[in-house]
Amino acid sequence: xxxxxxxxxxxxxxxxxxxxxVASYALAEASRATxxxxxxxxxxxxxxxxxxxxxxxxKDVAAARxxxxxxxxxxxxxxxxxxxxxxxxxxxxxAGLTDPIGEVVRxxxxxxxxxxxxxxxxxxxxxxxxxxxxxxxxxxxxICLKSGNAVLLRGSSSAAASNEAIIAVLRDAAExxxxxADVVQGVPxxxxxxxxxxxxxxxxxxxxxxxxxxxxxxxxxxxxxxxIETGVGNCHVYIDAEAxxxxxxxxxxxxxxxxxxxxxxxxxxxxxxxxxxxxxxxALPALAEAGVTVHGDPKVVAISNNQPTPDAGAADDxxxxxxxxxxxxxxxxxxxxxxxxxxxxxxxxxxxxxxxSAAVVESLEDAVQHIRRYSSGHTDAIITRSQAxxxxxxxxxxxxxxxxxxxxxxxxxxxxxxxxxxxISTQKLHARGPMGLPEMTSTKYVVxxxxxxxx
Numbered sequence: 001x002x003x004x005x006x007x008x009x010x011x012x013x014x015x016x017x018x019x020x021x022v023a024s025y026a027l028a029e030a031s032r033a034t035x036x037x038x039x040x041x042x043x044x045x046x047x048x049x050x051x052x053x054x055x056x057x058x059k060d061v062a063a064a065r066x067x068x069x070x071x072x073x074x075x076x077x078x079x080x081x082x083x084x085x086x087x088x089x090x091x092x093x094x095a096g097l098t099d100p101i102g103e104v105v106r107x108x109x110x111x112x113x114x115x116x117x118x119x120x121x122x123x124x125x126x127x128x129x130x131x132x133x134x135x136x137x138x139x140x141x142x143i144c145l146k147s148g149n150a151v152l153l154r155g156s157s158s159a160a161a162s163n164e165a166i167i168a169v170l171r172d173a174a175e176x177x178x179x180x181a182d183v184v185q186g187v188p189x190x191x192x193x194x195x196x197x198x199x200x201x202x203x204x205x206x207x208x209x210x211x212x213x214x215x216x217x218x219x220x221x222x223x224x225x226x227x228i229e230t231g232v233g234n235c236h237v238y239i240d241a242e243a244x245x246x247x248x249x250x251x252x253x254x255x256x257x258x259x260x261x262x263x264x265x266x267x268x269x270x271x272x273x274x275x276x277x278x279x280x281x282x283a284l285p286a287l288a289e290a291g292v293t294v295h296g297d298p299k300v301v302a303i304s305n306n307q308p309t310p311d312a313g314a315a316d317d318x319x320x321x322x323x324x325x326x327x328x329x330x331x332x333x334x335x336x337x338x339x340x341x342x343x344x345x346x347x348x349x350x351x352x353x354x355x356x357s358a359a360v361v362e363s364l365e366d367a368v369q370h371i372r373r374y375s376s377g378h379t380d381a382i383i384t385r386s387q388a389x390x391x392x393x394x395x396x397x398x399x400x401x402x403x404x405x406x407x408x409x410x411x412x413x414x415x416x417x418x419x420x421x422x423x424i425s426t427q428k429l430h431a432r433g434p435m436g437l438p439e440m441t442s443t444k445y446v447v448x449x450x451x452x453x454x455x
Contacts, residue, residue, distance in 0.1 A: 122148030230423030233263035
């Protein structure tokens with residue numbers, strides 16, 4: 001890699017990566033006991049430095065409010081003693097998980113007597129580029145440390161003071177437990193530094209972007225370092241002709257409204273034409289009551305026109321994360337109660353808000369084709385009593401998680417029993433779906449012989 005000596009910031013990034021590489025060698029050889037001791041030390045240090053972390057975070061929160069940042073985003077940015085304690089508890093939980101390093105994936109003796117073992121090893125140096133929430137800083141550092149990887153953390157500029165305080169605490173704690181402080185490092189947030197991080201192939205083994213589609217696409221398109229894509233979710237719930245409609249409504253509401261800002265929340269509803277009138281007659285009022293703006297195709301809008309008009313006052317008070325513009329038809333149409341006319345772009349949107357695209361389909365095959373066109377490949381669900389329909393859906397829909405008769409919200413490392421995750425991969429190479437500790441490793445082959453030579 002050629003780096004001009006005139007660019008001091010670029011030189012700084014390369015130096016950070018080189019230090020991480022050196023630290024990764026020590027971490028790769030560290031015992032589980034040493035790594036777990038470091039995680040416990042980090043947890044204790046976070047609690048001991050809660051006041052300083054919260055004070056640093058207050059600067060970020062004040063700057064965000066001064067900049068007119070929406071309160072929902074400010075809330076994700078904010079830390080208080082309870083949230084700091086949750087960060088510490090997450091590190092303690094990691095210490096209790098099985099260490100993936102050294103695990104034998106497969107092993108056998110070859111006919112010539114050679115003993116072959118495929119074992120898990122760390123990547124080495126992981127760069128993580130993420131947005132908004134400063135709690136990700138501690139989570140990512142802990143997961144990387146447990147899986148034997150040194151980490152370069154580039155958080156959002158909006159959380160710069162918070163991340164700097166957290167990283168300083170984690171570095172000191174790691175060093176106190178006998179590991180190099182450079183197993184955890186922060187990367188400056190300016191674009192030149194980030195661009196150089198993305199070009200540090202040979203020093204950084206893998207980059208993991210966590211955030212919106214724009215961030216992920218930028219990292220994928222501009223990075224020479226291998227990238228694992230995570231997180232963009234345009235998740236579908238399909239109500240089949242043979243669905244239990246009570247079950248379907250409960251699953252839809254949970255998928256959409258429990259935490260609408262996360263990547264495994266439902267963003268699109270598909271309903272088979274044979275049950276559309278009955279299901280939507282119940283679903284549309286329930287979604288409106290939950291504050292959801294539905295971006296519907298013409299058939300959904302027509303069905304909504306036959307529903308009783310919501311109370312005007314209730315409609316005015318109804319919260320919509322899509323904002324007033326969405327209710328007034330920013331998605332391309334005039335509002336019909338809680339329903340607006342959808343554009344083609346609406347069906348491909350990751351709203352991360354109380355907005356939902358909806359369409360009526362004539363068949364299971366039409367649902368599959370719709371999902372193939374618009375899904376981000378994260379999580380898609382079918383609600384059906386038919387085993388044949390479920391088999392067809394799970395075979396034909398090519399997503400990281402395909403769900404039958406359950407909420408899309410279950411696509412999560414904790415819910416899957418992994419104990420922790422760095423993100424949810426939507427690509428096919430290396431890892432797909434929730435990335436737990438094993439997914440943060442590679443493998444190597446250990447071959448043991450007694451003098452065998454190849455003839």
